[in-house]
Amino acid sequence: MTDPAEERNTAAPARLRSLPTRLLSLVTMHSDRIVTEGLAGADARKWHYAVLATLEEAGPASQAELSRRTGVYRSDLVSVINELSARGLVERAPDPGDRRRNVITLTGAGRDRLRRLDALLGSLADEVLAPLDAAERDQLTALLTRLLDHHGGHAGGHSAPG
Amino acid sequence: MTDPAEERNTAAPARLRSLPTRLLSLVTMHSDRIVTEGLAGADARKWHYAVLATLEEAGPASQAELSRRTGVYRSDLVSVINELSARGLVERAPDPGDRRRNVITLTGAGRDRLRRLDALLGSLADEVLAPLDAAERDQLTALLTRLLDHHGGHAGGHSAPG
DNA sequence: CCGCTTGCGTTAGTCGCACTAACGATGTAC
DNA sequence: GTACATCGTTAGTGCGACTAACGCAAGCGG
Numbered sequence: 001m002t003d004p005a006e007e008r009n010t011a012a013p014a015r016l017r018s019l020p021t022r023l024l025s026l027v028t029m030h031s032d033r034i035v036t037e038g039l040a041g042a043d044a045r046k047w048h049y050a051v052l053a054t055l056e057e058a059g060p061a062s063q064a065e066l067s068r069r070t071g072v073y074r075s076d077l078v079s080v081i082n083e084l085s086a087r088g089l090v091e092r093a094p095d096p097g098d099r100r101r102n103v104i105t106l107t108g109a110g111r112d113r114l115r116r117l118d119a120l121l122g123s124l125a126d127e128v129l130a131p132l133d134a135a136e137r138d139q140l141t142a143l144l145t146r147l148l149d150h151h152g153g154h155a156g157g158h159s160a161p162g
Numbered sequence: 163m164t165d166p167a168e169e170r171n172t173a174a175p176a177r178l179r180s181l182p183t184r185l186l187s188l189v190t191m192h193s194d195r196i197v198t199e200g201l202a203g204a205d206a207r208k209w210h211y212a213v214l215a216t217l218e219e220a221g222p223a224s225q226a227e228l229s230r231r232t233g234v235y236r237s238d239l240v241s242v243i244n245e246l247s248a249r250g251l252v253e254r255a256p257d258p259g260d261r262r263r264n265v266i267t268l269t270g271a272g273r274d275r276l277r278r279l280d281a282l283l284g285s286l287a288d289e290v291l292a293p294l295d296a297a298e299r300d301q302l303t304a305l306l307t308r309l310l311d312h313h314g315g316h317a318g319g320h321s322a323p324g
Numbered sequence: 325c326c327g328c329t330t331g332c333g334t335t336a337g338t339c340g341c342a343c344t345a346a347c348g349a350t351g352t353a354c
Numbered sequence: 355g356t357a358c359a360t361c362g363t364t365a366g367t368g369c370g371a372c373t374a375a376c377g378c379a380a381g382c383g384g
């Protein structure tokens with residue numbers, strides 16, 4: 001049998017239930033699972049969407065630039081681009097102007113896929129936010145955005161890597 | 163050098179920035195890091211706190227019951243209890259009434275430690291929620307709680323394990 | 325009394341993800 | 355032209371969620 005999952009948080013102490021950092025973790029765990037499984041059903045992963053969306057909004061870019069814009073590590077981006085180009089959603093070509101770089105370009109198929117992923121992610125977000133009405137969703141988004149801007153502005157959290 | 167972290171999300175596309183599920187992930191990543199590092203500085207981990215708090219609020223319990231209440235897997239709980247008992251914060255004793263079970267009891271030192279962790283977690287939460295005022299924090303907590311209750315009620319997400 | 329099923333604690337191991345380190349090749353600055 | 359930074363890539367670490375299976379004890383039906 002699975003373990004604590006069957007009846008999770010049946011009687012979680014009040015202190016745990018009201019800890020905001022824990023709430024964040026728990027809610028995100030559910031949310032991530034829903035999104036990851038939903039995307040997996042469409043043969044995609046979170047980063048696929050991030051890369052495709054970035055490419056559409058900001059145009060072709062090198063992998064390093066995509067890394068900066070999406071937050072995906074340069075090293076992990078390699079396989080993401082591999083997967084995307086294997087599916088014909090992006091094209092990877094050497095940059096004639098700077099031979100260190102690859103230029104990643106969104107293809108027509110990539111644009112189509114992006115449309116579908118947009119719709120899919122929309123419905124997945126609906127599933128996650130089901131109990132909230134539109135105003136509350138906006139509230140939540142606004143609050144999270146402020147938290148992210150506050151922390152996200154200045155580096156990932158370890159300017160001194162060690 | 164670290165990678166995309168140095169200047170993260172410098173110009174993340176609007177679509178990504180407004181995706182609630184992504185916001186949750188990103189914010190939680192920062193929050194978790196702050197909490198984990200903060201607790202590590204006090205020779206503790208998230209689960210330590212969860213277990214100690216549960217023990218104080220609900221009294222001595224078997225490991226399986228702690229697992230249900232905290233959401234920590236039975237298997238992972240073993241090492242948590244090991245660590246806590248090695249530090250003298252809990253006691254693990256066989257249950258005379260049911261020899262399959264161990265009874266986990268909070269010690270005086272455990273209670274003390276719990277006090278300090280309460281304070282520490284409070285200040286870490288402050289750090290995470292820094293940009294929000296009290297009303298907004300309550301709002302956020304309320305919204306997250308509703309999301310958690312909605313999804314958390316019915317199992318972890320896989321009632322059919324296989 | 326015996327077999328079956330269920331719950332318990334424990335061990336070991338998988339999988340995915342954030343993250344680091346290093347390398348070869350290329351571009352840039354002094 | 356030598357020193358340094360940047361890019362793509364490979365390999366690997368560490369951790370947290372999760373699964374599988376074990377040996378043991380308890381409860382229940384016959």
